[in-house]
Amino acid sequence: MQLKGIKAGFAITGSFCTFGKIMPEVKRLMEEGAEVFPIMSETAFSLDTKFGKAAHWKEMLKEMTGKDIIASVKEAEPIGPASFIDVLVIAPCTGNTLGKIANGITDSSVTMAAKAHLRNGKPVVIGVSSNDGLSANAKNLGLLLNTKNIYFVPFGQDDPIKKPSSVLFQPERLVDTVSSALKGNQLQPVLSK
Numbered sequence: 510m511q512l513k514g515i516k517a518g519f520a521i522t523g524s525f526c527t528f529g530k531i532m533p534e535v536k537r538l539m540e541e542g543a544e545v546f547p548i549m550s551e552t553a554f555s556l557d558t559k560f561g562k563a564a565h566w567k568e569m570l571k572e573m574t575g576k577d578i579i580a581s582v583k584e585a586e587p588i589g590p591a592s593f594i595d596v597l598v599i600a601p602c603t604g605n606t607l608g609k610i611a612n613g614i615t616d617s618s619v620t621m622a623a624k625a626h627l628r629n630g631k632p633v634v635i636g637v638s639s640n641d642g643l644s645a646n647a648k649n650l651g652l653l654l655n656t657k658n659i660y661f662v663p664f665g666q667d668d669p670i671k672k673p674s675s676v677l678f679q680p681e682r683l684v685d686t687v688s689s690a691l692k693g694n695q696l697q698p699v700l701s702k
Contacts (some may be wrong), residue, residue, distance in 0.1 A: 513542030518579075518594040518626065520619040521570075523562040524601035524638035525636035527677070528553075531600055531636070532566075534683045535573055538571050538598075541684055545574045546594055550606065550619045554580040585618045589625030596687055597626040598635025599661060600678060604646040607637060611649035611656075627658055632690040636662040636683060642676030650676075654699070660690035665701045 520564055521528070534682055539545055547570040557563050579585050588594060599606065599619060606619055610633075615624045623633055635653065639646050643666070653659045662685070667677035679701060689696040 510542035512538060512684070512691075514597065515543045516594045517543045517687065517692065518545065518546045518548055518588065518597040518622055520550070520597065520598065520622055521553050521566075521578075521598040522550040522601055522603045523552040523556065524591050524603050525553070525556075525558040527601040527638050527680070528560055528566055528579040530680045532569055532573070534600070534680050535570070537684050538687065539573070541688075543687075546576055547571065547574050547577065548585065548618055548622050551580060554578065562694075576664045579622065580618050582616070582618055582621045583623040586625055588622050589628045592631075593628050594626065594631070596632050596634060596691055597622055598634045598636070598683065598687060599623065600634070600637035600680070600683060602635045604637075604639030604649075606639050606641060607635070607642075607646055607653065608649045610635075611652040630658060632658050632660055632693075634660045634662060634683070634690050636678035636680070637664050638677050640672055640675045642674060644674035660691060661699055662686045662696050662702045663696060663699050664666055678693050
């Protein structure tokens with residue numbers, strides 16, 4: 510149990526197609542001993558999509574973690590002063606959220622959680638999922654790759670032929686990335702196939 514006693518915030522943003530892949534990783538974090546505090550962006554918290562109803566994902570997260578979901582700026586703000594989590598995971602992290610974090614914009618539950626947590630000098634682990642990660646959002650990705658206390662779950666192009674600018678993190682490497690980030694190290698290689 511490599512994460513025994515660790516308190517992890519787990520923030521989910523609106524890359525709805527990855528929700529089915531990320532829920533098992535929330536469970537794995539807990540199986541490794543972490544206590545998980547769920548956070549959802551307002552979009553992820555409220556929108557029904559072809560990938561499932563919002564109520565389904567909220568119920569799954571709440572049942573899995575045994576905790577209420579943080580889903581507003583007001584609810585996320587105490588993460589900083591209370592300093593009750595050791596690591597914050599943002600996965601999936603959309604290009605929109607990536608850009609906001611890179612530019613200091615805190616207008617959502619997830620971006621406020623990131624700001625609040627970073628003020629304490631603790632690690633933020635990002636699982637990027639963005640159709641414009643290698644185009645409009647490439648500069649934000651570059652900024653955050655070079656930012657103290659930001660760590661990335663290894664990622665690569667998910668469909669280089671049909672979506673050449675799209676990048677997606679590898680969910681199965683999330684737990685190892687968290688473990689490495691807690692030691693102050695970026696899991697390598699960051700770029701993968």
